[in-house]
Amino acid sequence: MKTKPLKVILDLTKGSSHRVQVKILRGGENIPADLSFPVWTPGSYLVREYARHVTNLAPAHKVNKNTWRLIGNPAEVSYEVYCFERTVRTSFLDENYASLVGATLLPLLGGPFEVELKTPRAWEFVASALKFKKIAPGRWLAQVRDDDHWIDSPIIAAAPGFGETSRFVAKGITHHVAWVGMRCAREMKDFEAAFRKIVNASIDLFEGAPFKEYWFLLHFGQKLYGGLEHRDSQLSQFDGQGIAEAKDWDAFLRLIAHEYIHAWNVKSIRPRALGPFDYTAENYTPDIWFSEGLTDYLDDYLCWKADIIPEEAYWKARLKDATLLPDGNPGHLTRSPAESSFDAWIRYYRPDEDSINTDVSYYAKGALLGWCWDAHLTKASRGRWTLPKLMAAIYQEFGIDAYVPLATA
Numbered sequence: 001m002k003t004k005p006l007k008v009i010l011d012l013t014k015g016s017s018h019r020v021q022v023k024i025l026r027g028g029e030n031i032p033a034d035l036s037f038p039v040w041t042p043g044s045y046l047v048r049e050y051a052r053h054v055t056n057l058a059p060a061h062k063v064n065k066n067t068w069r070l071i072g073n074p075a076e077v078s079y080e081v082y083c084f085e086r087t088v089r090t091s092f093l094d095e096n097y098a099s100l101v102g103a104t105l106l107p108l109l110g111g112p113f114e115v116e117l118k119t120p121r122a123w124e125f126v127a128s129a130l131k132f133k134k135i136a137p138g139r140w141l142a143q144v145r146d147d148d149h150w151i152d153s154p155i156i157a158a159a160p161g162f163g164e165t166s167r168f169v170a171k172g173i174t175h176h177v178a179w180v181g182m183r184c185a186r187e188m189k190d191f192e193a194a195f196r197k198i199v200n201a202s203i204d205l206f207e208g209a210p211f212k213e214y215w216f217l218l219h220f221g222q223k224l225y226g227g228l229e230h231r232d233s234q235l236s237q238f239d240g241q242g243i244a245e246a247k248d249w250d251a252f253l254r255l256i257a258h259e260y261i262h263a264w265n266v267k268s269i270r271p272r273a274l275g276p277f278d279y280t281a282e283n284y285t286p287d288i289w290f291s292e293g294l295t296d297y298l299d300d301y302l303c304w305k306a307d308i309i310p311e312e313a314y315w316k317a318r319l320k321d322a323t324l325l326p327d328g329n330p331g332h333l334t335r336s337p338a339e340s341s342f343d344a345w346i347r348y349y350r351p352d353e354d355s356i357n358t359d360v361s362y363y364a365k366g367a368l369l370g371w372c373w374d375a376h377l378t379k380a381s382r383g384r385w386t387l388p389k390l391m392a393a394i395y396q397e398f399g400i401d402a403y404v405p406l407a408t409a
Contacts, residue, residue, distance in 0.1 A: 003028030111146030127178035229262030289337030293366010
């Protein structure tokens, strides 16, 4: 007989307080005796101490910075999470829309479990690779395989006028597009046409895709910028008014291409340390330069091949890579990209006035190494091999698809 899973209820109906009301209900198995919250989320290599926004967790007492121990064997646990930071690695909620990052909201529950999202009745949609189904006005339900599935599947939702959804099929794969926020200066048809070019070029490059369905989740707001990759989705932010200008539109599409390529490079082809994850501590690896730097190189290459940017813009980007380090970053002479990768947890997200002398970006130096590697492969093989072709071969041989549990990958 199948055991009834735990059920989680996330109540978003008090948006003006910026607090998500959370309940965890006992299923056929007990709620874990110790509820430990993640301290970081994959793709953003900094301990962010998400538990600092958790309040009123009961019935329990706290045993360390991110863990509460239950009192007795309760049928229900409740608490609140403050969500008022507009980034791709934190959660935001107001009365108009939500952008939710799983690691900020729930403790590690194992799995499987069921999640019900309660929104104001007038809200029009919930978009996520979790595939929420509307079961009643303001009630949406999804099934979660495990903690990795939950943390790797951001959620956006919105009231009328504060978001929009669409979808298109490319290379036989359904791609969903959804945005939330304020002041979007582009029509949905613009996103569909541009994203289709990125999809076609990417799947052609890698000769296949690790997912059967994909979600472009977008959060627009003044001066927002950033992206975070997931196995079959991305959460990206940009200035929704700025994308009316050609220069900003190109920068936005490069960001989208970067996060899309990550479905192959870092999610399917990944450093050993990046899955399965320890969500309660740093996960060290010297290989972030490969995952981020090479993706930085490939996103320009892909946008050029997809006719999103002209060839001249591609070569200008390469020259910028080549001159950035020697002209303005003396730290590149003393720090390798492997060292920069390993110390991302204490350096990259915490720059100071001396960083330029003692550190180097694994994005910038990794992209430059990608260009050099590509040139060497092309020359040494007399054109038979390129870096994109090598990445496709690595994916075909070693890549995992988006639905393989990380614990067994």
